[in-house]
Amino acid sequence: MPNLQLRFSVLCLIAAATLSLAAAGPAQSRETPAAFVPTFRVDFPDPHILHHNGRYLAYATNTAEGRQNVQMAASTDLVNWEALKDPRNPKQVHDAMPVLPPWVKRGYTWAPEVLKTSSGYVLYFTARHAKSDLQCVGAATSADPLGPFTSQATEPLICQYELGGTIDASPFRDADGQLYLYFKNDGNNPRARKPTEIFAQRMAPDGLSLTGERVSLLRNDKSWEGHVIEAPTMVRTKSGYTMLFSANDYGWQDHQRLSLYAMGYASCRGPLGPCTDAPDNPLLYSFSDRKSGCLSGPGHQTVFDAGNRSFIAFHAWAATSSCRKLDNKRYMYISPLGWRDGKPVIAPSLRPADSRD
Numbered sequence: 536m537p538n539l540q541l542r543f544s545v546l547c548l549i550a551a552a553t554l555s556l557a558a559a560g561p562a563q564s565r566e567t568p569a570a571f572v573p574t575f576r577v578d579f580p581d582p583h584i585l586h587h588n589g590r591y592l593a594y595a596t597n598t599a600e601g602r603q604n605v606q607m608a609a610s611t612d613l614v615n616w617e618a619l620k621d622p623r624n625p626k627q628v629h630d631a632m633p634v635l636p637p638w639v640k641r642g643y644t645w646a647p648e649v650l651k652t653s654s655g656y657v658l659y660f661t662a663r664h665a666k667s668d669l670q671c672v673g674a675a676t677s678a679d680p681l682g683p684f685t686s687q688a689t690e691p692l693i694c695q696y697e698l699g700g701t702i703d704a705s706p707f708r709d710a711d712g713q714l715y716l717y718f719k720n721d722g723n724n725p726r727a728r729k730p731t732e733i734f735a736q737r738m739a740p741d742g743l744s745l746t747g748e749r750v751s752l753l754r755n756d757k758s759w760e761g762h763v764i765e766a767p768t769m770v771r772t773k774s775g776y777t778m779l780f781s782a783n784d785y786g787w788q789d790h791q792r793l794s795l796y797a798m799g800y801a802s803c804r805g806p807l808g809p810c811t812d813a814p815d816n817p818l819l820y821s822f823s824d825r826k827s828g829c830l831s832g833p834g835h836q837t838v839f840d841a842g843n844r845s846f847i848a849f850h851a852w853a854a855t856s857s858c859r860k861l862d863n864k865r866y867m868y869i870s871p872l873g874w875r876d877g878k879p880v881i882a883p884s885l886r887p888a889d890s891r892d
Contacts, residue, residue, distance in 0.1 A: 573887075574866075575866060579866065580850050583648040585651075591609065594649060603630040603633075604635060605644060637687065638688060641663075646661050646704070648705050653741075655676055672694065693718065699724035700720070702721050704716055705769070715807070720732055730755055732751045732752075732753065733778070752807075757799075766781040768837060772874050787831055793823060794852055797818075800816065813878070815878075820833065832852045847869070
């Protein structure tokens, strides 16, 4: 344990130093892009990270093969990660929600996020609604953050059927203890052809039901966003509230030099808005640079604290040394996150032990 504590202390010092350097200029300058290296080189899309009993637990979208509904990984230092294995079958990846609720069609379980409440842990997830064939949001509970998370609900927690469905639920606890849920209508669903918006709504103290009025915070109304905004993350700092989000097509199409997916932010007056897009968006986007390397399709971020510092985790596409698509996998990245004049500053990513400068 002393070695782990020492390693983490060094990690925090590195984070402080990289943030100081990043604060000298834009978080991601088009002239001098920051270096980013994946911390977990397996297919691990839409990561979410929770600290529990000395370890960092990461949750992600279902595996490409669909065998695990919610895959997990663990780390003690944020740099070295290992996929959690099923204790009953060590050859299999651990599944945090092995049994799906009655309303869910298997194979489309996305973007899990976990919130600790007074009664245990709540897992928010996106899944295919068997009746409507739309993606909708559900909630499952467990006394242990490793699961198994379970739910007997016969209908989703929320599904905006008239707006194409609902995806990317993200919980937020404000300083007064009030819980909020942020989510996106799936308007870019070809069946819907609607604008995409990020919504917010209050939750009950147990995190299992929504209360009050639903509020629209942001819409895809900027050119860099394309037809999609999604993946909301609300953050409260000393200067106020900031909504981080991702936008544009998440894919890396064969005809594209790099993916158009990118990350932006908006300033909000409160947890229910109103919110205003930052004029300097996007905050983090694809680049290929001889010195700084390659990053394609960074997005679906999550923000968490570790060692009195903030970090941001996100995914980006696996790429070759020449910055071409390697395969159909999205790796996890983790970077120190700071603030300058109320604006988020993303420092170069933490580097795994086997990476090369």
